[in-house]
Amino acid sequence: MKHVGSIAGREVRALFVSPVAYCVLSLFAIIAGFLFVAHVRAFDEWVIRYQQMQAFEQLSELNLNDHVIMLFLQSMTVVLLFAVPALTMGLFAAEKANGTQELLLTSPLTIWDIVLGKFFAGAIFVLLLGTIVGAFPALLFAYGDPEPLRTLSGLLGLVLVGLTYVAIGVFASSLTRSQIVAFLLSFAILFVLFLLPALAELDLAGSAWLGDFLRWLSTETHLQDLLKGLVDTQHLAYFAVMIAAFLVLTKASVESVRWR
Amino acid sequence: MIEARHLSKHYGEIAAVRDVSFQVGRGEVVGFLGPNGAGKTTTMRMLTGFLPPSDGTALIAEHDIFGDPIAARRAVGYLPETLPLYPEMSVRTYLEFVARIKDVPRGGLRSSVERAMERCGLEHMARRVIGALSRGFRQRVGLAQAIVHDPAVLILDEPTVGLDPLQVREIRKLIRDLASPQAGQTQHTVILSTHILPEVEAICRRVILMSRGRKVVDAPLEELVRGGRTLDEIFVRETARDDVEAEAS
Numbered sequence: 001m002k003h004v005g006s007i008a009g010r011e012v013r014a015l016f017v018s019p020v021a022y023c024v025l026s027l028f029a030i031i032a033g034f035l036f037v038a039h040v041r042a043f044d045e046w047v048i049r050y051q052q053m054q055a056f057e058q059l060s061e062l063n064l065n066d067h068v069i070m071l072f073l074q075s076m077t078v079v080l081l082f083a084v085p086a087l088t089m090g091l092f093a094a095e096k097a098n099g100t101q102e103l104l105l106t107s108p109l110t111i112w113d114i115v116l117g118k119f120f121a122g123a124i125f126v127l128l129l130g131t132i133v134g135a136f137p138a139l140l141f142a143y144g145d146p147e148p149l150r151t152l153s154g155l156l157g158l159v160l161v162g163l164t165y166v167a168i169g170v171f172a173s174s175l176t177r178s179q180i181v182a183f184l185l186s187f188a189i190l191f192v193l194f195l196l197p198a199l200a201e202l203d204l205a206g207s208a209w210l211g212d213f214l215r216w217l218s219t220e221t222h223l224q225d226l227l228k229g230l231v232d233t234q235h236l237a238y239f240a241v242m243i244a245a246f247l248v249l250t251k252a253s254v255e256s257v258r259w260r
Numbered sequence: 261m262i263e264a265r266h267l268s269k270h271y272g273e274i275a276a277v278r279d280v281s282f283q284v285g286r287g288e289v290v291g292f293l294g295p296n297g298a299g300k301t302t303t304m305r306m307l308t309g310f311l312p313p314s315d316g317t318a319l320i321a322e323h324d325i326f327g328d329p330i331a332a333r334r335a336v337g338y339l340p341e342t343l344p345l346y347p348e349m350s351v352r353t354y355l356e357f358v359a360r361i362k363d364v365p366r367g368g369l370r371s372s373v374e375r376a377m378e379r380c381g382l383e384h385m386a387r388r389v390i391g392a393l394s395r396g397f398r399q400r401v402g403l404a405q406a407i408v409h410d411p412a413v414l415i416l417d418e419p420t421v422g423l424d425p426l427q428v429r430e431i432r433k434l435i436r437d438l439a440s441p442q443a444g445q446t447q448h449t450v451i452l453s454t455h456i457l458p459e460v461e462a463i464c465r466r467v468i469l470m471s472r473g474r475k476v477v478d479a480p481l482e483e484l485v486r487g488g489r490t491l492d493e494i495f496v497r498e499t500a501r502d503d504v505e506a507e508a509s
């Protein structure tokens with residue numbers, strides 16, 4: 001696995017010479033700014049409204065963590081549904097379209113070198129997105145006093161969701177040679193994953209076991225606790241399992257090129 | 261250096277390559293001939309480890325492609341039919357990347373890349389972006405990529421396709437040099453596929469002719485053209501005879 005770094009390094013460089021990375025980063029930053037301002041203003045209005053109503057009880061319940069940061073981070077994970085597939089769509093698909101897949105597969109590399117290299121390239125990008133998102137709550141520390149640990153836990157949740165999305169995006173990209181197909185496919189998988197809790201609420205099959213399983217399968221369920229500041233090993237394990245599962249699938253998919 | 265043992269490749273019902281065996285010694289330059297669809301590319305892909313054979317195996321520099329695939333792949337330089345280039349990279353960073361994934365030791369990286377660029381006449385193109393290069397220079401980058409780790413075996417799939425006559429001449433000279441190097445350079449064993457017959461006459465000393473997935477001729481070039489026959493005639497006769505047999509069976 002000594003070549004993971006070579007593969008990841010090349011991939012990150014490639015992302016930064018293409019316009020895709022800059023488009024995603026700047027769009028992401030703009031949307032983050034817009035949503036952040038919207039949440040802060042909403043918070044502001046509630047404060048003013050409660051003050052006018054002299055509702056001191058409700059006023060004391062308002063806090064920056066629950067009513068700004070948590071909502072902001074949650075809305076940013078929705079933006080990740082679009083941003084991550086745009087970053088990962090080319091990871092394998094472009095390799096096939098360029099013909100460079102033949103170079104990688106005839107080099108003394110293991111499939112894990114290639115798969116992990118691609119995943120880490122995406123992971124570096126997600127950390128970058130996490131930094132952009134983190135900058136906004138950091139502003140609040142200058143003007144208020146949100147709880148730092150809860151904020152960090154929420155950010156961790158966002159990054160873990162992002163990493164899971166990368167693993168899924170890498171997998172989708174390994175299935176096709178078209179970047180557009182890879183984008184749509186990973187977006188479709190992510191969207192279904194995102195909607196699973198709602199599906200579980202419908203309770204179509206009428207089985208509690210299935211409902212629980214669907215809720216467990218969704219990133220949303222686990223994100224909620226992290227946003228509330230509950231860093232439970234159960235949730236960390238969930239993200240580890242999801243990432244590992246999709247990377248194993250990717251490995252099988254890349255390997256299958258050889259057996260077709 | 262190269263030993264193919266009963267290589268076969270089936271895609272479902274279709275047999276792309278059927279029971280092909282041959283041996284190539286150190287420093288030989290072998291021309292892989294045959295009409296389109298004869299199984300040349302598939303055979304080469306099996307030798308490079310890109311495709312696993314359905315049956316049979318191959319040894320590259322004494323390493324079995326199944327038993328020790330990493331060592332076998334390390335010993336091969338491969339120029340596929342479609343050039344495996346990243347258009348956004350510069351020539352030097354691309355070759356450095358290839359050298360790294362081909363296990364060139366860190367200390368020798370720079371010199372390996374310089375040497376490959378020099379042999380392929382790319383010294384002045386080091387900083388150019390690959391996507392902006394002409395077809396001829398891209399072909400040279402493809403060749404430089406195949407030799408950057410100084411492999412014992414070179415497998416070149418149609419190395420001169422799409423080049424102008426002058427470039428073709430240069431690439432052919434380069435391939436000849438690779439097989440009979442000056443002192444201090446590695447002697448490469450070369451297999452190259454082509455359907456340009458004069459190309460074989462210009463660089464190869466031995467010919468393997470494939471038709472419909474089978475090896476139909478395997479002989480030194482001198483022997484084949486003895487008695488005034490041209491390679492052209494042999495090509496037509498052997499591939500045509502195979503057609504007749506196929507229809508009869």
